[in-house]
Amino acid sequence: MATIALYSNKGGVGKTAAAVNLAYLAAESGASTLLCDLDAQGSSTFYFRVQPGIKRKARGLVKESKKVFDSIKATDYPSLDLLPADFSHRRLDIEYAERKKPTERLAKALEPLRSAYDYLILDCPPTINLLAENIFTTTDVLLAPIIPTPLSLLAHRQLLDFLDEHGYHAARVYAFFSMVDGRKRLHRDLIAEARQSYRHVLQTSIPYLTHVEQMGVHRAPVGVFAGASPAAAAYRALWAEVRRLPNSPTLPG
Ligand SMILES: Nc1ncnc2c1ncn2[C@@H]1O[C@H](COP(=O)(O)OP(=O)(O)OP(=O)(O)O)[C@@H](O)[C@H]1O
Ligand SMILES: [Mg+2]
Structure with missing residues (x-):
């Protein structure tokens, strides 16, 4: 079993788009x-046409309990299930702060699921709080989308510094560029610079493409409604690269 988080401390960078498409591709394999x-x-819950809401509210992700299975919903796709969002997830960090070993609560809560699935894919909110620390503790591979702009790169630097300062294993963090417009000189230059100054930048970039935006209209991964599109090909390339990552020996297949 491998846990892969789509995480960034910056909002609106393509975490959910990648989580939805990578989860779909993992299941399709x-x-x-x-x-x-x-x-x-x-947002992921919306894309999969599932109603938000987990049983017994956030407790499902606070305590280790087999009850977490009661909240899981099937999606329209074989082998792919969803643990939906819940409005109470906004308070998860507060719930964790009140408990023992507060950075290990999510890992504990997800424990019963580990033997049931080959992959857990986490679509994370853009915060760098105690929930984020729980995410760092529990993931095997953390995928961080970066838009090629100075502010998005600054946020990534802040993330790497935070991981170093707090003793998290930054080697598991892989960045990939997201919403790339290859016609823009700024994008090309920033990507080239970042490849020199940051370790672990994946080769695959996700271009800025209308089919990704249209996921919200179709409420489906791009592979479902535009399987032959460049957007679907980009996520397939990203998934192929993630599966080959050298320091993720637990990735199945
Ligand atoms: N490659 C892309 N091309 C075009 N639009 C994109 C692309 N990736 C994401 N988008 C659009 O940008 C918006 C933000 O994307 P997304 O929701 O995936 O980001 P996020 O990092 O999950 O945001 P949040 O921090 O709010 O959770 C969405 O409207 C999405 O459709
Ligand atoms: Mg999101």
């Missing part, structure tokens, strides 16, 4: 996959 929507906004 035959691996049993659970997408966990940790963001109270519920």
